[in-house]
Amino acid sequence: MRRLFAAALALFLLDGPAWPAQMSQASSLKPVFDVMDIVEGNYAGDKKFTQDDMVNAALTGVSGGLDRYSEFLDQQAFKDMKEETKGQFGGVGIEIGFMGAKLSVIAPIEGTPADKAGLLGGDHIARIDGVSTDGMKIIDAVHRIKGTPGTKVVLTILREGYSPRDYTLQRAIITPINVRYRVLDNGIGYATIRSFSEKTAENLAVALDEFRKKGVTGVILDLRSNPGGLLAEAVRVVDLFIPGGKLIVSTEGRDPRQSARYYSNPKLNPATFPLVVMTNDHSASASEIVSGALKDWGRAVIAGRRTFGKASVQSIQPITRDDSKAMRLTIAHYYTPKHKEIHEVGIEADFNIPSPRYPALMRKFADVSQFNAFAASLFASGTQWMDPVALKEGRLAPVPKGESAEEFDRRLETEFRKWATGVGSTIEDEDWFEGREMALQQVRIAVMRRVKGEEAARKMAVEFDPQVKTASALLKLALASKAEFR
Amino acid sequence: MRRKPLAVLIGFALLGQVARAELFDSKLEPFLDALDDMQTRYVDETKVTTPKLTENAMKGIVDALDSESLLLGKGQVLGPAGPGISIAVIEGAVYVYDVAEGSAAESAGLEVGNRILRIDGKGASGKKRLEVEGMLRGAPGTRAMLLWADSRANYREVAFTRSVQAKPAWRNVRMDSVEVVQVFRLDPGSAREISAWLAKLDPAAVSGAVLDLRFCHLGDPDAGIQLADSCLGEKVLIAEGKGINPKYSRRYAAGKKGDQVRIPLVAVVGKWTAGPAEILAAALQANHRSVLVGEKTFGFAARQQDFPLADGRTLRITVERFSTPLSASITGRGLEPDLPVAMPVPGKSAMYMEDHHVAERFVERVLKEPPAEYDAEALKLGEMKLTAAELKDRSVAEKRSEFETTFQITMEAMLRDQGLDFDREDLEENRGALISRVRVLLARRLMKPADALLASLQEDPAIKMAADSIGALERLSGREKPQ
Numbered sequence: 008m009r010r011l012f013a014a015a016l017a018l019f020l021l022d023g024p025a026w027p028a029q030m031s032q033a034s035s036l037k038p039v040f041d042v043m044d045i046v047e048g049n050y051a052g053d054k055k056f057t058q059d060d061m062v063n064a065a066l067t068g069v070s071g072g073l074d075r076y077s078e079f080l081d082q083q084a085f086k087d088m089k090e091e092t093k094g095q096f097g098g099v100g101i102e103i104g105f106m107g108a109k110l111s112v113i114a115p116i117e118g119t120p121a122d123k124a125g126l127l128g129g130d131h132i133a134r135i136d137g138v139s140t141d142g143m144k145i146i147d148a149v150h151r152i153k154g155t156p157g158t159k160v161v162l163t164i165l166r167e168g169y170s171p172r173d174y175t176l177q178r179a180i181i182t183p184i185n186v187r188y189r190v191l192d193n194g195i196g197y198a199t200i201r202s203f204s205e206k207t208a209e210n211l212a213v214a215l216d217e218f219r220k221k222g223v224t225g226v227i228l229d230l231r232s233n234p235g236g237l238l239a240e241a242v243r244v245v246d247l248f249i250p251g252g253k254l255i256v257s258t259e260g261r262d263p264r265q266s267a268r269y270y271s272n273p274k275l276n277p278a279t280f281p282l283v284v285m286t287n288d289h290s291a292s293a294s295e296i297v298s299g300a301l302k303d304w305g306r307a308v309i310a311g312r313r314t315f316g317k318a319s320v321q322s323i324q325p326i327t328r329d330d331s332k333a334m335r336l337t338i339a340h341y342y343t344p345k346h347k348e349i350h351e352v353g354i355e356a357d358f359n360i361p362s363p364r365y366p367a368l369m370r371k372f373a374d375v376s377q378f379n380a381f382a383a384s385l386f387a388s389g390t391q392w393m394d395p396v397a398l399k400e401g402r403l404a405p406v407p408k409g410e411s412a413e414e415f416d417r418r419l420e421t422e423f424r425k426w427a428t429g430v431g432s433t434i435e436d437e438d439w440f441e442g443r444e445m446a447l448q449q450v451r452i453a454v455m456r457r458v459k460g461e462e463a464a465r466k467m468a469v470e471f472d473p474q475v476k477t478a479s480a481l482l483k484l485a486l487a488s489k490a491e492f493r
Numbered sequence: 494m495r496r497k498p499l500a501v502l503i504g505f506a507l508l509g510q511v512a513r514a515e516l517f518d519s520k521l522e523p524f525l526d527a528l529d530d531m532q533t534r535y536v537d538e539t540k541v542t543t544p545k546l547t548e549n550a551m552k553g554i555v556d557a558l559d560s561e562s563l564l565l566g567k568g569q570v571l572g573p574a575g576p577g578i579s580i581a582v583i584e585g586a587v588y589v590y591d592v593a594e595g596s597a598a599e600s601a602g603l604e605v606g607n608r609i610l611r612i613d614g615k616g617a618s619g620k621k622r623l624e625v626e627g628m629l630r631g632a633p634g635t636r637a638m639l640l641w642a643d644s645r646a647n648y649r650e651v652a653f654t655r656s657v658q659a660k661p662a663w664r665n666v667r668m669d670s671v672e673v674v675q676v677f678r679l680d681p682g683s684a685r686e687i688s689a690w691l692a693k694l695d696p697a698a699v700s701g702a703v704l705d706l707r708f709c710h711l712g713d714p715d716a717g718i719q720l721a722d723s724c725l726g727e728k729v730l731i732a733e734g735k736g737i738n739p740k741y742s743r744r745y746a747a748g749k750k751g752d753q754v755r756i757p758l759v760a761v762v763g764k765w766t767a768g769p770a771e772i773l774a775a776a777l778q779a780n781h782r783s784v785l786v787g788e789k790t791f792g793f794a795a796r797q798q799d800f801p802l803a804d805g806r807t808l809r810i811t812v813e814r815f816s817t818p819l820s821a822s823i824t825g826r827g828l829e830p831d832l833p834v835a836m837p838v839p840g841k842s843a844m845y846m847e848d849h850h851v852a853e854r855f856v857e858r859v860l861k862e863p864p865a866e867y868d869a870e871a872l873k874l875g876e877m878k879l880t881a882a883e884l885k886d887r888s889v890a891e892k893r894s895e896f897e898t899t900f901q902i903t904m905e906a907m908l909r910d911q912g913l914d915f916d917r918e919d920l921e922e923n924r925g926a927l928i929s930r931v932r933v934l935l936a937r938r939l940m941k942p943a944d945a946l947l948a949s950l951q952e953d954p955a956i957k958m959a960a961d962s963i964g965a966l967e968r969l970s971g972r973e974k975p976q
Contacts, residue, residue: 036543038804039550043521045800046554050562051736051814053825061554062524068553069528069546073535079527262534324530326523334527338534 039065063332070334076321080333083150088323088333092237094183094204097156099176101126103148106374109133110140110148112164114461116184120176126164128461129376129453133171134163156180167376168383182206188214189466195479196223196280197469200244203236203293208243215247215278225281225482227475228297231311235292238320238341242269245300248278248307253344255300258320260339265320281485282307283478286356291315298354299343308485310358310478318342318349360477368442369449371432378453381426385454392418401458403451416447423450524550559811560585561711561797563621567805571623572630574655576637578603580629581710581765581791582622589641590765591677591708593660597653603641605765610648611640622711631655645844663687666947670700671960672756673950676709679769684716688723692753701757701963703956707787708763709770714796714815717769721776722747724754724783730818731776734796741796741813757966758783759959762830767791775817775828784831786959792827832962834955842919843926849913851904852930856938858907866899875939875948877932900928 043061050056066079080088090096100119101112112130115122132140135151152160155178162174185207188198196218200207218226235241238258245255251273259266271277284298284307295314301307320339326332340350372378385393392415397404405415420443427434439446448471456464469475528546535541555564560582577596578589587609592599609617612628620628629637633656640650662683663676672694674687691702714732721731725747732745760774760783771794777783796813814824846852859877863869868880879899884892901924908915920927929952936948950956 036547038802039547039554041802042551042554042808045808046558046810047737049736049738049798049800049812050558050810051738051741051795051812052559053814053822055737056558058521060557062521064554064557065524065550066527066553068549068551068556069531071553072545072549073531073540074537077535260534260536261538265534265536319536322534324527326527326530332523334530336531336534337536339536 066326066334070336074319074337076317076319076335077337078335080323080335082331085323085325085331085333088335091202092204092323094185094206095180096153097158097178098153098181099160099162099178100181101152103132103145103152105145106131106376109165109376110143110145111374111376114465116181117462119181120179121174122461124174124176125460126162126174127166127379127456128464129166129374129379129456131165131376132162133165134161136161137163154178166383167380168387184210186210186214187465188217189469190218190221190223191475191479192470193479193483194224195482196221196226197229197475198226199229199231200233200294202233203240203244205237205240207236207240208247211244212247215280218280219278223280224486225283226278227283227285227478227482228307229285229475230290230294230298231285231287231474232289233291233294234289235294235317238293238296241293241296244297246271246274246277248282248301249304250274250277253304255344256296256341257344257346258339258341260320262338265322265339281482283482284309285360285474285478286311286314286354287362288312288315288353290354291317292319295349295354296341296343299347299349302354302357303344303347308358308481309354309356310481311356311360311474312362313355314349314353316349316351316353358481360474363473366438366442366445368434368438369445371434371438372427372446372449375449375453375456377430377432378449379456380430381423381450382453382457384426385422386457388422398454399458401455401463403454419447419450423447555808559793559795560622561793561795562810563623564802565623565799565807565809569627571626572632572635572655574633574635574657575626575630576603576639576653576655577658578609578629579708579710580609580622580625581767582620582625585619587617587620587622587625590710593658596658597656598639601639601651601653602649603639604643606644608642609639610642611638611650613638633657664946665690666943666950668703668947668950668956668960671963672699672702673705673956673960674702675705676770679709679712679716679720679773681713681716681719684720684769688720688754691756691758692723694754694756696756699756700967701759703959703963704758704760704773704783705956705959706760706762706766706770706774707955708765709767710765710791711768711793712770714769714772714794714813717772717776717794718745720769721773723750724758724777725780729780732772732794732818733816733820734813735816735822736813738812757963759962759966760785761955761959762787762790762828763836763955764788765791766828767793769794771823771828772815775815775823778828778831779818784962785828786832786962787830787834787955788836789829790823790827792823792825794823832958834958840922842916843923845919846915846923846927851908851913852927852934854911855904855907855927855931856934859903860935860938864899864903866903872935873939875936875945877935897924897928900924900931 046056047058047061063079063081070077070079100116100121102114102116103110104113105111106129109131111132112126112128114128115126132148134140135148138151140148154160157178159175159177162176163171164174165171185201185204186198188196191197198211198214200211242255249271251271253271255269255271257268282301284301286294286298286309290298291314295318298309298314302309318341319337320341321335322338323333323335326334343349392406392409394404394406403419405412410418423446424434424439452464452467452471455467531541531546551564555562577593577598579591581588581590589603589605589607589609592603592605609625611617612625615628617625617628631637635655636652637655638650638652640648642648660677662678662680663674663686666673676683676687694702718731725731727747727749729747730744731747734741734743734745736742758777760777762774762785766774767790771790774785774790778785794815795811797809798812800808800810802808814822816822859867859872863872866879866883868878871878879896883895887895901920904920904927905917932952933949936945940948
């Protein structure tokens with residue numbers, strides 16, 4: 008409080024005669040204190056409404072009157088937020104979510120305790136440290152699984168075709184992989200950024216080096232469904248692709264300290280690959296800085312859907328001495344190098360690729376656990392019509408000199424529909440016709456996951472992705488016609 | 494740029510010096526620091542003016558309190574007319590707990606348990622109960638648009654013309670030797686009327702009274718205490734109040750004039766029973782003055798007090814929460830019935846029948862072409878029974894099963910004629926409920942309102958059980974059944 012007094016006194020010294028105006032300011036805050044007093048002294052809730060509750064409630068109210076990105080963060084929310092932006096936390100290394108009504112592993116992260124122990128996407132988590140996950144909220148499950156590195160957590164896993172098993176995992180520092188990359192079968196480098204946290208640009212630089220070494224012909228940077236993250240990382244990502252001295256983004260705030268212009272650094276060798284940036288309507292914020300700058304400088308073709316349109320910068324300011332609570336506040340808007348308004352407009356794609364339509368069938372079989380279950384049944388029911396050598400590599404193929412690929416697919420399809428009927432999800436002909444291709448791809452991915460693990464399954468999924476296929480075709484076409492990409 | 498936030502700090506400092514030492518509590522420092530920061534850095538200065546921050550801080554605090562605690566505008570009054578529904582708020586969701594007979598809401602098909610989502614395009618969820626009432630009510634003849642979801646999550650939106658509902662606070666119906674008292678609102682006036690009326694009942698002339706409290710929601714807690722007082726002996730504990738302010742931590746006991754009501758009582762409660770009705774039910778139950786029949790109650794019995802604010806508005810907050818005489822909190826828990834009667838949950842086939850208006854069609858059919866097995870004269874008066882010839886020389890149980898069999902045959906024939914697809918098993922499963930529904934529909938069509946009400950109460954399982962338990966009480970105590 009002493010600091011506040013000092014500040015107040017300082018103003019008195021500078022602005023002595025301004026008393027009456029400030030008096031009116033004082034009286035306009037009084038109603039809040041009156042309400043606080045009345046509530047504290049009289050409110051009979053199910054538990055005492057403490058002064059701490061009061062401050063939380065008042066700040067929740069205050070931030071609610073601003074914009075949708077400004078919010079008050081209580082202790083837990085602030086802790087989660089710090090982990091998110093720092094890009095690491097103590098845990099076992101799985102993403103979790105609901106599949107059907109069951110808490111499940113969405114995917115393990117490569118190299119983490121969960122991955123090393125062999126957890127797979129689609130595994131159901133029945134218990135955490137012996138506590139049933141029935142009716143548990145995701146956020147509770149997350150908090151139970153996360154913890155201090157070195158401590159242990161026991162996950163009881165149900166996997167189709169196996170008996171329930173307890174996995175005792177030692178928690179470690181988990182760094183979610185924000186940049187994944189691989190060279191596609193067609194010789195194009197593909198990198199995806201899930202969100203912009205610390206080290207995102209550093210990791211992307213590693214990917215680009217790898218692409219150089221492998222001599223890729225072009226690069227796809229996938230920013231689909233990337234919700235954003237740290238402004239500085241977005242700037243660094245753009246910097247990897249353009250020569251020095253160019254404006255990347257400018258921010259404009261009411262507080263002059265929040266207005267800034269960010270330029271690229273002079274450098275020897277920015278990446279010169281022909282570049283396609285993939286976006287969709289969930290690419291937001293930092294993703295829009297990257298796509299906006301690369302588009303304005305003519306450095307990349309933006310392919311996909313118009314971006315979300317969130318062009319505001321938030322700062323997170325701790326408001327307690329122990330740094331336990333914070334306020335997230337919109338402090339500036341930002342603009343592309345050509346000073347284009349992004350807010351609620353988004354970045355228009357140069358090349359529109361419609362979002363894939365999910366057939367009714369895929370809504371019915373919405374999660375991978377069902378395809379995993381079918382893959383399990385394939386292995387269990389004998390595989391004499393499948394090529395055993397291919398199967399060892401996680402591929403489904405007819406035995407040599409056996410059926411044609413089409414005949415094989417028809418057999419696979421019959422098996423799948425028979426299985427679906429067996430588990431009470433009979434598929435109508437009409438739905439099957441519409442969703443057949445995607446379903447058979449999912450079957451293949453599930454088989455790969457089972458044999459070679461999550462990473463191989465992920466690679467296969469990228470190869471099947473129709474939007475990535477379109478982006479690749481675009482890049483190839485541009486290369487063939489020697490179109491100017493820079 | 495630094496002036497504005499500093500002004501806020503000065504405001505605080507001045508207040509602290511001249512008004513309240515406790516404001517200097519370090520707990521409030523984060524609040525003031527955050528306001529300071531917002532006024533300095535937030536991107537749009539028009540949104541962080543001191544009046545706006547003040548208003549939103551107050552709103553934030555009030556939002557964190559229960560649904561009965563809110564800020565009332567200067568001279569704010571509810572309009573006299575509405576669409577004809579009564580609402581309850583459960584965890585921010587707005588539910589219909591009563592639909593006025595003959596109202597616009599009833600003809601639009603709104604039912605108890607439906608969830609109100611929007612009123613005139615504005616979201617209702619997360620609002621305080623009185624705020625939603627404010628949106629619903631207005632001048633007679635004005636219109637309101639309601640969007641609601643039924644129990645099957647079907648959405649419907651209908652425009653209503655508001656009208657004044659003249660629903661009484663309570664009413665009584667004589668059912669055989671039992672008086673059924675339906676209470677819809679407990680306020681000091683209706684509590685006085687009901688206790689005076691009950692006190693006049695002569696134990697020699699009435700077996701007892703069933704107090705139907707299922708549709709009695711919130712209200713003045715004193716009304717519940719007052720009515721309990723007249724039913725309990727002197728000094729008997731009625732309720733316990735608990736509050737932060739010591740003056741609201743107290744015990745309520747029956748006064749000297751207590752024990753005026755001399756007849757046996759059985760209370761029927763349900764999931765909407767709340768406030769004074771819960772206080773009354775808890776007092777009767779804990780003191781063995783009545784058993785509770787029905788479902789677990791709502792679980793909110795509290796007193797609010799109004800605190801005028803300097804800006805002319807009023808802060809209404811909960812200051813006292815009530816516990817039963819056995820010190821169990823009512824709020825957040827509710828009361829468990831002694832004799833549970835669950836409201837039937839309609840199965841798939843019952844929903845199908847409801848969707849196809851099977852009961853309504855049946856009524857049309859039997860009125861148009863009365864089948865020979867039914868007593869045609871009784872049917873004209875709204876009652877469905879078999880002819881005397883059909884029932885001759887049969888025991889009571891046989892008469893009942895004969896009626897059910899006949900009903901089934903008539904119903905099946907009608908369904909077949911109208912091309913509706915039903916399994917016999919589905920029909921058998923829902924037969925009891927269908928017969929009740931048909932009886933109530935017939936009564937409403939053809940009987941005088943009082944008789945129709947009686948007929949519908951006779952088909953009400955909770956009322957039946959309550960009346961039966963009064964009968965059992967009578968037999969156990971060896972009393973004569975009054976004529």
